[in-house]
Amino acid sequence: MTHPFERAIALEPSSDDTFTGQIPADYANFIGPFGGVLAAVMLNAPCQSAQRLGDPLSLTVNFGGPVSEAPFTVATRPTCTNRSSQHWLMELHQNGETPVTASAVFARRRDTWADQERRPPQVAPAAEAEPLATDHLPRWVSNYEMRVVHGGMGFLAAAPQASDSSETVLWIRDNPPRPLDFPGLAAIADNFFPRVFVRRPQFVPVGTVSLTTYFHADQTELARQGDGFLLGRAWGNRYHKGYHDQSAELWSDAGQLLASTHQVVYFRE
């Protein structure tokens, strides 16, 4: 049986390095599809290209306008290829508009000096954390199992609450569980709800404007992680004149930093 995520990010080649896709309603956000699944689609285009060398190292996705449930095309092209890396540009077209653009770097990695300086949060296992109730949330949330250790959304609390800290620590994986791969990790990188929802007690209109993810893991580490829970930590730095940044880390259950990710989020008062 095909996992819903596979159906959501599937791309049909329509010519060399141009693909057709369509995101089903089960990954819908408030307006258009969940940004994480769009990020995975944008990354999937070069992944599917016959010209592709190596594995994803970085991905930036810019969200300019709404994408509908109708079909779209993704055009991708390598702009520069050298011995160890390859640079790509991707554009999503729908109804004569270009609502999403992206760039990616792929790399052929090899052994070097290595160290992990950052440490994972020390928390109780996923089984002991509270599952996120998905009742009042958009449909895409049901495709993930999120277990919040701390830093939930203020407006979901029985008595809506503000917080001085935007930090969230949570366990997360696809629902139903799915072996981790690069598109899956690219999507989960956008799973952390906007930090303004942790800081403030009310719901406000929000949207990710630009999302960048760095993939630290190679295929071997992703395979080792399998379909287990990832440990995530997210925080924001500054909220100012309609936008805030946020950063997040995604850890394997063995304590390896698989990805770090950053975004700038639009919010209305």
Add this chain to the structure above:
Amino acid sequence: MTHPFERAIALEPSSDDTFTGQIPADYANFIGPFGGVLAAVMLNAPCQSAQRLGDPLSLTVNFGGPVSEAPFTVATRPTCTNRSSQHWLMELHQNGETPVTASAVFARRRDTWADQERRPPQVAPAAEAEPLATDHLPRWVSNYEMRVVHGGMGFLAAAPQASDSSETVLWIRDNPPRPLDFPGLAAIADNFFPRVFVRRPQFVPVGTVSLTTYFHADQTELARQGDGFLLGRAWGNRYHKGYHDQSAELWSDAGQLLASTHQVVYFRE
């Protein structure tokens, strides 16, 4: 008199949204120009466009291949414009290659709920910090005044040294001083030497692969900062198979977070 930085990032329109530029040797790095001045050039293209709305909010620059001291062209185009933001793609062409691509989001910002959650490092003033000796460093470094509070490059020490922490805190501004603007801030965001040079005692070949900067400040805050020292803090998270990430913050002398920036760096053993 024109500041050297103005000359380095100057763009001459050659047609609608296509510009010609050339980076002088005084901004040279080991191979090609300093990445920060290239980032500033890429941002300068939409800044100079008649179609531009608002001020820079985010910038991603992908460095795929070397740029020479010869002239180049930068083509820029808006991909999506809506009420509050505008998305751009930029490509630098030289000798039939596309060594650098970039994307940017510009925004018309307005007052909302605001907070600065992150705090600046508490350090002694710039006058008390040690100026970075530029003797053995590439030419571009002389265009900045850097005063390192802690976390210098291991191979520059009298007895080369390794460090368990990649954190650098330093004061920085253009040399000669120059009033801060968005291109200037975009360049300074790439000023933090690769974290592998803080961690390890030896020089190794390195290069920024992809750089993303979020601009938290608006024009008013940049004007208020003027040509004074910025306070910067940088750190890395994971070094693995030829690449490491690094993040940095740039603070005004009044303690406002003006920009946060992230990059992935190639390094050889």
